Amino acid sequence: MIALLVVLIIHQLPARWVNRIVADQTFCQVHLKDISGTIWQGSASLGIAQLVPGSTTCSRSKTITERFNWDLKCSLNDWSCFLRVEHLAFEKPLMISWADGRWKLSNNMLKISAHLLENLGSPWNTIKPVGQLTASWSDLELGQGGLGSLRIVMHEMSSPISPVVPLGSYEIIMNMAMLDQWDLKTLMGPLVLAGQGKIHDRQLSFVGQAFALNQNTESLASLLSLIG
Structure with a gap:
């Protein structure tokens, strides 16, 4: 029962969690704006910001792109994840993977x-x-x-x-x-x-x-x- 509850919670994790990761990994340069959906399937617009001088916080971000969609799948068998991102600016869907x-x-x-x-x-x-x-x-x-x-x-x-x-x-x-x-x-x-x-x-x-x-x-x- 506990395991099932954990799975359900993870499955419904809000997409805003993704923004925290993106902002941290890009030193505040990139943000996700107007996020909807979950971390597994969602959409957002891309925003940019700056690190506030002398602090570890980000300045207010501004939207720079139209909305894009993503689809994330992860496997517990080999601890891998595959992310598909669709946006008109890409020549083809962007494929990102994480493994090992x-x-x-x-x-x-x-x-x-x-x-x-x-x-x-x-x-x-x-x-x-x-x-x-x-x-x-x-x-x-x-x-x-x-x-x-x-x-x-x-x-x-x-x-x-x-x-x-x-x-x-x-x-x-x-x-x-x-x-x-x-x-x-x-x-x-x-x-x-x-x-x-x-x-x-x-x-x-x-x-x-x-x-x-x-x-x-x-x-x-x-x-x-x-x-x-």
């Missing part, structure tokens, strides 16, 4: 608005990028000694604070073996951005450089002064 203490993500592609990069901090929160962002990845294995890589490309990005259109196209690469850092480089365009971002003490930071190609120095001077 490791998380794995199947290869996929995601297309979203470049303004979401503002959540990464400098230099994006200054540039306020406009354009399309494409994220693609091979089969990923997360954790210590992870496998695979994540590639994010910003296509012909522009900014409301610059008259130059487009500013350029840029690429961010994150190696799963080093989840605490990512590299940025310029693919093309008059505004050259390069550097490395890091996660330290649950905070995002970026060290790099920004400069204009010779013929665009004057027209990009104000933007470069803001970026610093």
